[in-house]
Amino acid sequence: MPGTLLIVDDEPHIRMLLEQSLEELEDAGVRLLSAADGDEALDTIRRERPDVVFLDVMMPHRNGFDVCAAVKADPDTRSVKIVLLTAKGQEVDRQRGEAAGADLYLTKPFDPDDLRATAERLLGIE
């Protein structure tokens, strides 16, 4: 049951790393999308209804917490699973993320293998 996965990071290099870590999922039929900021992320989520979103916390304007809270507040998008990408050791971030309703956290620097394993698990891919 491959689905759709959205990568959100304002930093192009990190976005590319995330994409490259996850691109093998495309072989399993997963559709990979990406967005470069919070607004684009919200638009894409509302339009494409991804199953899983890897969402960077630190973004200008609309940050990851805001996007997460908005997604979880909307009955149409509430079921989208959100994985927040936070900086290592930012416990405060974690608490804010919990308040915003995030499903999971991964810390940066992320382990590419963890990232893919997490995506596979959330997408229900063996």
Added chain:
Amino acid sequence: MSREPGARPSLVRLLPRHELGALLDAFVPLSPVRRWRVLDTAGAALVERGGEAHAAADGAGVAPLVTPLTLDGEAIGTLELAPAAPLDAGHALLRAAHSVLEQALAAASMRRELASETLERYREVHLAYRLGEVLTGGVELAALPARVLDEAVRVVQAPYALLVLDDDDAGGRVAAERGAEGSADGAREVVAAIRAGSAADRAGIDVDERPEAAAHAVRLWAPLRAGERTVGGLLLSRPAGSRVFSAGDAKMLSALAAQAATSIENARLHAASLEQARMARELQLAHEVQSRLMPTVLPSSTSWQLAAWWSAAREVAGDFYDATRQGETTVVTVGDVADKGMAAALFMALTRSVLRASAVDGRDPGDVVTRANALLCADASDGMFVTLAHAHLASDGTVRYANAGHNPPLVARADGSLERLPRTGILVGWDDAARYGVETVRLASGDALVLYTDGVTEARDARGREYGEERLVELVRDHVAARRSAAAIVSALRTDLAGFVGDADAFDDATVLVALRGSGERVSTSQAPGT
């Protein structure tokens, strides 16, 4: 789990469709080309741009021009132009489009390689974080190897993993194993391989093509090195025909092995220091138990005033003294087991008990020691001997004694003269048939009998000089002549000996017992053992 190194990414992975399309869009208006297409190696169109201005009628019969798109000399797709009119294959437009696409592909490829390297760094950094958390979180030595293997198979996928520690004489113990349980033959194979790998100072990769090695044919190992020492090794294996481990895998396993080795070594040192602390506690306990074997109150009387001192070079001693009363007779003993440490202490305790049990029924000192020797020879393990000075002090001043290989006790007279009481037999524990004679000496009021062990006379100062019998004799003689009490003589000896030895480490146990012939009127004092 990491990407197979060297595998060429597909064209569409290098340049997504929208980027390919954007590049073609730049060329479309420039040419009388009916259709532009980029195809992958399987011939599927990844992107297509039609020049609508030149609709179907134009050039329908003109053959398309096809040129391969290559990366590092390898074809990864095709650029296809369907011109509206016959076009030279070397046409500038075709060359330009081809060149732009290939350059874009080369740039994308380089970007990917950089990204791959960055991802590899991410893995390593993440591994370092994880290992820091997993391995330094107060993990016990016994649980560490399994944790290390869990991490190893997590970062470098393999169905089988093994951790060997070089902590026994057999040269390698399987401390943890993952997967392929029960394949004992295979395990032996890999143990041999890891030992070969452990001898080297770096990770290694190989493929064993022998049929009997099929279960573990593809191997990767890394030594566990703590400082300059190889403390074991890690090995991962895959069955024959599996993907060979990559240099990146080797690097990851090496990074893990380096941290694991340090953690294992630290845990080992920690365990050793705990064990040492436990031993120290037990020895302290043994010291206390042994101290209690020495009489805390000596049976002084108006006839004999007793004082003694005992000091252990280590936590436990082979020296001892004893003093009991049997009717009107005071029985005193000083002994020295010919060794130090725990075994000597146990033999000392045994000797004391056997002597006490033997010194009954008015046996003379020679018979007591003869009897004790026979009993101790039956019980003593090889190489355990004890020298004894054993004396029976009668209230009239008569001293009957046996000297079993012990350094001669001194009799210091109040008039300043001195006698040494010679041996009456060999050391105890040597010959179960040995017999010990008895000698008699009479002490007048104010005379002193001094029993001591060689730890007193052979005590050394920091420069290695011996205290010596002469200095002991002088001290005793002076104090007896000065009519000092038994306790005062012992105390003076302790002080003098301590001053002589200074900061030097005590090498041997030291014991002294002084029996001063009383006037029959004086109230005696006694002294408890001290260290």
